[in-house]
Amino acid sequence: MSGRSSNRRTALAAAAAAVSLACTALIAVAGGAPASGAAPFACRVDYTTNDWGSGFGANLSITNASSAAVDGWTLTYSYAGNQTLQNGWNGNWSQTGNKVTVTGMSWNSSVPAGGTVKAGANFSYSGTNAKPADFAVNGSACTGTDPTTTTTTTTTTTGPPADGPAPALRVSGNRIVTAQGQPYRLLGVSRSSGEFACVQGKGMWDGGPVDQASVDAMKTWNIHAVRIPLNEECWLGVNGSPGGAAYQQAVKDYANRLVASGITVILDLHWTWGAYTNGPDWHCKDEHAVCQKPMPDAKYATQFWTGVATAFKGNDAVVFDLFNEPYPEIAADWNKTVGWQCWRDGGTCTGLPYETAGMQDLVDAVRSTGATNVLMLGGLEWANDMREWLAHKPADPLNNIAASWHAYSFNACASETCWDTQIAPLAAQVPVVLGEFGQDDCGFAYMQRLADWADAHALSYLAWTWNPWGCSSGAVLIKDWNGTPEAGVGEGFKAHLLGQDPYATR
Incomplete structure (x- = not known):
């Protein structure tokens, strides 16, 4: 297409609603027991939504706030309304009743110390769309503390994580990929x-x-x-x-x-x-x-x-x-x-x-x-x-x-x-x-x-x-x-x- 003219000049900034919830979790096997040789870790879940009235996109970031890498993660949380999963990305998404479960994929199941893994999904809904409050990873509730040092529960609210620069890109096969592949x-x-x-x-x-x-x-x-x-x-x-x-x-x-x-x-x-x-x-x-x-x-x-x-x-x-x-x-x-x-x-x-x-x-x-x-x-x-x-x-x-x-x-x-x-x-x-x-x-x-x-x-x-x-x-x-x-x-x-x-x- 070719260009045309315009003489309007205004610009405003806007931001999506966000909630950041500190959480902790243990690497666990079935039944909630820690996996052999796996260390507990502290993590943070950041949850943001882009809502258009009859549906919304949910974007989640799980940050490993501990000093050691973790291998394998399963995130669970629940909605209070009729939010219904439509499709998801960067994780294996499923929903049973109000409970949503997301597990890591082969390429993002490991999270290094200080690292973050992101996943997202689209949902439909009607009525209210309250944010979830029961995030858990690998069966352990998000309590806001390192389970190896204390059992105190804290919850904090902050804005969405700061965006970084656009990634360097290259071609690999039939995909455009980041420098990390x-x-x-x-x-x-x-x-x-x-x-x-x-x-x-x-x-x-x-x-x-x-x-x-x-x-x-x-x-x-x-x-x-x-x-x-x-x-x-x-x-x-x-x-x-x-x-x-x-x-x-x-x-x-x-x-x-x-x-x-x-x-x-x-x-x-x-x-x-x-x-x-x-x-x-x-x-x-x-x-x-x-x-x-x-x-x-x-x-x-x-x-x-x-x-x-x-x-x-x-x-x-x-x-x-x-x-x-x-x-x-x-x-x-x-x-x-x-x-x-x-x-x-x-x-x-x-x-x-x-x-x-x-x-x-x-x-x-x-x-x-x-x-x-x-x-x-x-x-x-x-x-x-x-x-x-x-x-x-x-x-x-x-x-x-x-x-x-x-x-x-x-x-x-x-x-x-x-x-x-x-x-x-x-x-x-x-x-x-x-x-x-x-x-x-x-x-x-x-x-x-x-x-x-x-x-x-x-x-x-x-x-x-x-x-x-x-x-x-x-x-x-x-x-x-x-x-x-x-x-x-x-x-x-x-x-x-x-x-x-x-x-x-x-």
């Missing part, structure tokens, strides 16, 4: 304006805030990833662009603020140079970077990625989306064979009067700097057709590439049948990031179906767009910069995000 999904939004404001004389961010308050507003939606579209000429400061060093610094400052706040950044090359004189009548034909072109140009695109990669080298919490929505096959009379060859190899492409940079050129430009960041590559037909993506995947010495798929309600691949036959096989081989998605009527029905399908297949996804433009035809999430959701699309996506955990495995 834990699967991680990019769940969030695109934040448009970096691609158009500079060239349209609207400053850097079209009047929208990029301060800490605006980032905190995103966090009230449980946003963990933000995609930032960029303009090639503005970054390079060429052809009379008012960008250059000031534009680069603005991008760095915003990206660094997001990362420090626990939000992964995806930098996207969105608008590029190159005259598309024989394009359809509806398409912008200006050679300057004032619109979306079929393919990036060889004149500036590799310079752009060399510069961006150099600027963010060493920060693997930043992901590079190499080109927004390729569509070179249209210039070649919808010849997909020619289109995929142009996509990968660039050069002189049928129907395009400028020399293009292929995906292999862009991968090489990034890696030539020594940058190890994860790369995202969109397919043909505005990144909606992914059928030949694997066959044309560029070579990467780090094998650190994910597929970027865009799927709007008006695209050709917009049904479960297409997703099952075209996207699921790709997702079995490489990570798939739904880099943009939305629908054209400001509703949420299509987006709900797609997000549910993506959750079931462990895909990442980023909705378009976090800009208060007024939702008259779709793809606008917020009414203002403090994150007030648009009816339908915004309310639906916010509720969905609040029930997600980027560390969840499906």
Whole structure:
């Protein structure tokens, strides 16, 4: 998608309700007896909820506050109302009556001294939603003291644990994982304006805030990833662009603020140079970077990625989306064979009067700097057709590439049948990031179906767009910069995000 203008400027911060309960537990076997050779430990359980009225997401953190690692944990607690488990992550969840039980999985059953393990689940309910008060681990009640020294019971209440920076990421098999190898999904939004404001004389961010308050507003939606579209000429400061060093610094400052706040950044090359004189009548034909072109140009695109990669080298919490929505096959009379060859190899492409940079050129430009960041590559037909993506995947010495798929309600691949036959096989081989998605009527029905399908297949996804433009035809999430959701699309996506955990495995 391409950007639009906005002139509202507000930002407020909000926070989810939280309760922190100190607890202690013994490593136990059936019947509550301590396991052989296992030492007692002190722990803390932090319980937070994101409530949307008829349901809520519960997020729990179990911290080992003792001086020794523990191996194996089972958490139990009870609700006082009709809260009903729907689905859970980062643990084996079950419910009997009002009692909820969560056990560790193979990869998070051990908790080092001072370490924390997180789990979460979605619940439905009606009436009241009081917080639980009977947390226990391995059969021992949370009493707030180390059982080896005292039996005094204490309960404390604090705010939620402080968030750390976004994790460094890499590709492992068909998953994006953290540096420690834990699967991680990019769940969030695109934040448009970096691609158009500079060239349209609207400053850097079209009047929208990029301060800490605006980032905190995103966090009230449980946003963990933000995609930032960029303009090639503005970054390079060429052809009379008012960008250059000031534009680069603005991008760095915003990206660094997001990362420090626990939000992964995806930098996207969105608008590029190159005259598309024989394009359809509806398409912008200006050679300057004032619109979306079929393919990036060889004149500036590799310079752009060399510069961006150099600027963010060493920060693997930043992901590079190499080109927004390729569509070179249209210039070649919808010849997909020619289109995929142009996509990968660039050069002189049928129907395009400028020399293009292929995906292999862009991968090489990034890696030539020594940058190890994860790369995202969109397919043909505005990144909606992914059928030949694997066959044309560029070579990467780090094998650190994910597929970027865009799927709007008006695209050709917009049904479960297409997703099952075209996207699921790709997702079995490489990570798939739904880099943009939305629908054209400001509703949420299509987006709900797609997000549910993506959750079931462990895909990442980023909705378009976090800009208060007024939702008259779709793809606008917020009414203002403090994150007030648009009816339908915004309310639906916010509720969905609040029930997600980027560390969840499906």
